[in-house]
Amino acid sequence: MRNSIAVMNTKGGVGKSTIVLALAETLAAYHGKNVLVIDSDSQASVSSMLMTPASLHQLQNAGLTLVDFLVSTVLNNTLVDWSQFVVRGVSDVDDARSVFLFPSDMQLTLFEREVSRESLHARLRASIRRLLNDVRPIFDVVLIDCPPGLSVLTESWLREADFHISPTKPDYVSSCGLEVFRRFKALNPEMGFAENLGVLINMKDRSSLVDDEYHRWLQENPDNRCFSQFVPRVNALQNAARFSTIERSYQAKYPGEAGQTVRGFTEEVLARLAAANVHPREAPSAAADETEAAPVRR
Ligand SMILES: Nc1ncnc2c1ncn2[C@@H]1O[C@H](COP(=O)(O)OP(=O)(O)OP(=O)(O)O)[C@@H](O)[C@H]1O
Numbered sequence: 001m002r003n004s005i006a007v008m009n010t011k012g013g014v015g016k017s018t019i020v021l022a023l024a025e026t027l028a029a030y031h032g033k034n035v036l037v038i039d040s041d042s043q044a045s046v047s048s049m050l051m052t053p054a055s056l057h058q059l060q061n062a063g064l065t066l067v068d069f070l071v072s073t074v075l076n077n078t079l080v081d082w083s084q085f086v087v088r089g090v091s092d093v094d095d096a097r098s099v100f101l102f103p104s105d106m107q108l109t110l111f112e113r114e115v116s117r118e119s120l121h122a123r124l125r126a127s128i129r130r131l132l133n134d135v136r137p138i139f140d141v142v143l144i145d146c147p148p149g150l151s152v153l154t155e156s157w158l159r160e161a162d163f164h165i166s167p168t169k170p171d172y173v174s175s176c177g178l179e180v181f182r183r184f185k186a187l188n189p190e191m192g193f194a195e196n197l198g199v200l201i202n203m204k205d206r207s208s209l210v211d212d213e214y215h216r217w218l219q220e221n222p223d224n225r226c227f228s229q230f231v232p233r234v235n236a237l238q239n240a241a242r243f244s245t246i247e248r249s250y251q252a253k254y255p256g257e258a259g260q261t262v263r264g265f266t267e268e269v270l271a272r273l274a275a276a277n278v279h280p281r282e283a284p285s286a287a288a289d290e291t292e293a294a295p296v297r298r
């Protein structure tokens, strides 16, 4: 089953971590899926959305994060059991007990520097490949929260994961982030790359004509494979980032429109995953070159 998804946009602040969180909790609470969230961002955003700061610090101090796994497998070239780094039962949603987390740590940046300094890119990629091969059959869905930009670690995820989803705001700069990403994907096709599962329009302001225009423009490019469900800018999703020490229901965390749109998006993700596991890989579309320029420029 091809079920690993890197959530990625080279632009920061478009909602990557928020969408990973909401997708993981919806898959668990509404669809009974076992979901592994791999936090590949040194900011550890999604880790702190899924557990208390005290629990996260404890894991970081105990050497039980993605950094420690990667230092062992890549810098020290030793085999370690990935499962000891995975935390079960994270999330503050009472119905989402099947979300698992591979937490992150600030030291990730230093690790990446060592990989570049010692030219260990191939070993890094092999470690990521082994990890994904190990977790694919155990979890229903594997979500990788990538940082903005294109680091050596992000490149490894993108070349080894089965799919990528790119959240974007419907604005000029975020769309440029998608374009940079697309160009990056087109380089070195022989090295392999995740398949585009879709672009998600996030934080759309319903009353903004400019947002509408960008939304349409992004939708018109078939290479984007925009999800038909967009996610509006709503307070509930902003608040979802704050981990609650008291468990809450899914409805309390994702009320009204927040829940409806996130569930609509999740259903599309599941449908596309199912279809992609039946049909062969997408053929690159010729439409990319014919795409019109963005409606609003700087
Ligand atoms: N649909 C939404 N409605 C309202 N606020 C949102 C929504 N999506 C994300 N946010 C808020 O936008 C901010 C950025 O979101 P988030 O941290 O998920 O982005 P990111 O792309 O992961 O950022 P980074 O590139 O730094 O990793 C956060 O404050 C988050 O709460």
Ligand SMILES: [Mg+2]
Binding pocket: 016, 017, 018, 041, 045, 046, 145, 146, 147
């Ligand atoms: Mg993030």
